[in-house]
Amino acid sequence: MADNTVEKNKKNNSIWSQSIPVHEQLAVVWRLIKMATPAYWMFAGAILFALISTLISGYLPYILQNFMNKQLTNPNTPLNAVISFALGFGAIQIFSAILTYFQNFWYGQASETALNNVRKRLYAKLHQLGMRYFDQVPGGALVTRVMNDTESFFDFWMLLVNLIYAVASIISVYIFMFASDPGLSYWLLLIVPVTLLTIWVYQKYSSSVYRNMRAKLSALNAKLAESINGIETIQNFHQETRMKSEFEKINQEYFDARFHMVKMDSRLLGPMNQLLLGMTTVFILWYLGNQSFTAAVAGGTIYAFTNWIGNIFNPLNNVQQSLSTFQDGVVSGYRAGKILDDTTYEPAQHENANGKITDGKIEFRHVDFSYDGKTTILHDLSFTAEPGQTIALVGHTGSGKSSTINALMRFYEFQKGSILIDGQDIRDLDPVDFREKMGLVLQDSFMFYGDINSNIRMYDDSITDQQIVDAARFVDADKFIDSLPHGYKTPVLEGGSSLSAGQKQLISFARTIVRDPKILILDEATANIDTQTEAAIQRALKNMRTNRTTIAIAHRLSTIKDADLILVLDKGVVVEQGTHRQLLAQKGYYYDLYKMQSMENAGK
Numbered sequence: 050m051a052d053n054t055v056e057k058n059k060k061n062n063s064i065w066s067q068s069i070p071v072h073e074q075l076a077v078v079w080r081l082i083k084m085a086t087p088a089y090w091m092f093a094g095a096i097l098f099a100l101i102s103t104l105i106s107g108y109l110p111y112i113l114q115n116f117m118n119k120q121l122t123n124p125n126t127p128l129n130a131v132i133s134f135a136l137g138f139g140a141i142q143i144f145s146a147i148l149t150y151f152q153n154f155w156y157g158q159a160s161e162t163a164l165n166n167v168r169k170r171l172y173a174k175l176h177q178l179g180m181r182y183f184d185q186v187p188g189g190a191l192v193t194r195v196m197n198d199t200e201s202f203f204d205f206w207m208l209l210v211n212l213i214y215a216v217a218s219i220i221s222v223y224i225f226m227f228a229s230d231p232g233l234s235y236w237l238l239l240i241v242p243v244t245l246l247t248i249w250v251y252q253k254y255s256s257s258v259y260r261n262m263r264a265k266l267s268a269l270n271a272k273l274a275e276s277i278n279g280i281e282t283i284q285n286f287h288q289e290t291r292m293k294s295e296f297e298k299i300n301q302e303y304f305d306a307r308f309h310m311v312k313m314d315s316r317l318l319g320p321m322n323q324l325l326l327g328m329t330t331v332f333i334l335w336y337l338g339n340q341s342f343t344a345a346v347a348g349g350t351i352y353a354f355t356n357w358i359g360n361i362f363n364p365l366n367n368v369q370q371s372l373s374t375f376q377d378g379v380v381s382g383y384r385a386g387k388i389l390d391d392t393t394y395e396p397a398q399h400e401n402a403n404g405k406i407t408d409g410k411i412e413f414r415h416v417d418f419s420y421d422g423k424t425t426i427l428h429d430l431s432f433t434a435e436p437g438q439t440i441a442l443v444g445h446t447g448s449g450k451s452s453t454i455n456a457l458m459r460f461y462e463f464q465k466g467s468i469l470i471d472g473q474d475i476r477d478l479d480p481v482d483f484r485e486k487m488g489l490v491l492q493d494s495f496m497f498y499g500d501i502n503s504n505i506r507m508y509d510d511s512i513t514d515q516q517i518v519d520a521a522r523f524v525d526a527d528k529f530i531d532s533l534p535h536g537y538k539t540p541v542l543e544g545g546s547s548l549s550a551g552q553k554q555l556i557s558f559a560r561t562i563v564r565d566p567k568i569l570i571l572d573e574a575t576a577n578i579d580t581q582t583e584a585a586i587q588r589a590l591k592n593m594r595t596n597r598t599t600i601a602i603a604h605r606l607s608t609i610k611d612a613d614l615i616l617v618l619d620k621g622v623v624v625e626q627g628t629h630r631q632l633l634a635q636k637g638y639y640y641d642l643y644k645m646q647s648m649e650n651a652g653k
């Protein structure tokens with residue numbers, strides 16, 4: 050049944066469940082090696098010690114064979130020679146153990162260092178990507194890629210060193226085997242193609258199985274993130290049962306994918322090697338047994354060959370065992386690479402853009418805007434906001450108000466026309482100055498884990514405590530903050546769950562105003578706020594707008610009656626514009642909208 054599910058999944062879905070072509074796997078391997086840059090010397094040390102270990106593991110059976118065949122079979126061998134050999138042999142074993150310790154220690158340290166580096170790079174990259182990327186990739190899937198996927202790199206690098214160890218060990222063993230009995234060694238060369246064949250078969254099947262497993266884990270994390278982020282709505286609309294069954298379904302799919310892997314590994318890994326080792330040992334005994342019919346076969350030779358065979362198969366076994374993690378690492382590396390290569394960046398500024406915002410004049414000239422480059426959302430949008438003016442954007446839901454702000458804030462790229470600030474192309478503005486001078490207040494501003502003070506300061510140490518108090522007073526947030534037992538030091542949980550919607554809004558006002566922006570972008574809150582807080586918010590907004598160019602999305606038309614210009618949007622087109630009075634006099638779209646809201650308010 051489990052197989053069937055996986056088969057179905059394979060057919061159904063994502064590109065992850067298809068096999069990664071070999072050349073791409075190699076490219077990923079190369080990339081993973083490059084990602085280990087800061088740990089190169091540790092890897093190099095581990096590899097060097099591993100190489101010395103392989104020489105020793107080939108050499109020890111060789112000298113033991115000579116000792117057994119020449120010294121032990123000779124009754125005249127002095128005791129001193131035996132003791133010296135034993136001491137020398139023991140010393141080499143101790144040396145080998147020390148080498149193994151450093152080898153393992155450096156592998157581990159190097160892999161951890163490399164892992165740490167990759168995680169940092171991935172996290173940094175996420176912050177370079179634009180909103181469009183996050184529209185497309187669920188948060189939970191990103192958590193999987195940055196956290197779980199990177200974990201498997203650790204084993205990947207381990208395998209890489211194991212692989213080098215296995216190759217070196219095989220070469221060293223064959224050298225000593227040929228020195229001992231070339232005839233038998235020629236036959237034993239056959240082991241190499243046979244094991245390569247088993248490795249190839251395993252590789253072929255495991256790649257798609259691991260890819261599918263990763264995809265399922267990612268879907269599982271995405272579902273979990275969705276459940277946690279939407280917990281309020283889930284509880285409100287009694288969605289628990291549906292969410293539970295959806296989660297269970299994905300969880301089962303993940304289980305099936307893992308089960309498939311377990312079955313594949315238990316069939317193809319250990320038993321295959323054990324069988325080959327057993328058969329090779331039988332062959333060696335048969336070969337040497339045959340020789341014994343014509344001449345005596347020394348016991349040391351039998352000992353050495355059975356030992357060497359172990360030294361070939363054990364590292365190969367290790368390699369094959371960790372091939373599963375190699376597959377995991379390659380798939381994860383592939384997915385991490387997808388993030389690192391993604392070019393859905395924030396909209397780019399022109400090279401050497403260094404324009405500064407001084408007065409705050411904004412002009413939209415025939416702007417066309419689309420999120421995906423296919424569906425045009427804003428059509429030929431043109432308007433001018435003179436310094437200090439307030440421009441209000443109104444219109445039904447989906448009419449393009451937020452999209453106008455998204456284009457102005459450079460969250461998304463616009464396709465046609467131009468946006469100018471103080472007469473300069475918006476793409477010529479210095480990005481740091483731009484973000485400082487544009488004060489954006491969203492409907493639901495995100496609160497970070499910390500306290501009220503840090504949420505206003507936003508970890509900008511150049512802002513003093515007094516400036517924070519002044520900003521809070523300016524936006525009328527001081528009264529509620531002072532009434533809290535710990536005032537500005539009141540702890541804030543991630544997302545601000547300990548604060549009311551109105552309080553969060555006031556904190557976000559203070560956060561914006563403390564930076565003294567030249568231009569204000571306001572997305573008026575639609576949340577229900579008590580009348581007292583509402584009055585405080587309106588007072589705050591009035592204060593904030595003074596001497597600042599303001600672009601405000603207004604849901605309640607009563608709040609923007611005094612705007613210098615009101616743009617009425619419908620399906621991304623400005624259908625009317627003017628002041629409140631002018632628009633009412635036109636008795637058009639705005640008039641209807643206003644009347645409708647007035648009636649709704651009267652009915653409340």
Ligand SMILES: Nc1ncnc2c1ncn2[C@@H]1O[C@H](COP(=O)(O)OP(=O)(O)OP(=O)(O)O)[C@@H](O)[C@H]1O
Binds near residue numbers: 426447449451453
């Ligand atoms: N991130 C996005 N990706 C793709 N399309 C989007 C995105 N955001 C909005 N849209 C689409 O753009 C159109 C305009 O949406 P927009 O959010 O600008 O409307 P709005 O006037 O601000 O609505 P509301 O008052 O409900 O906030 C809608 O058709 C919407 O589906």
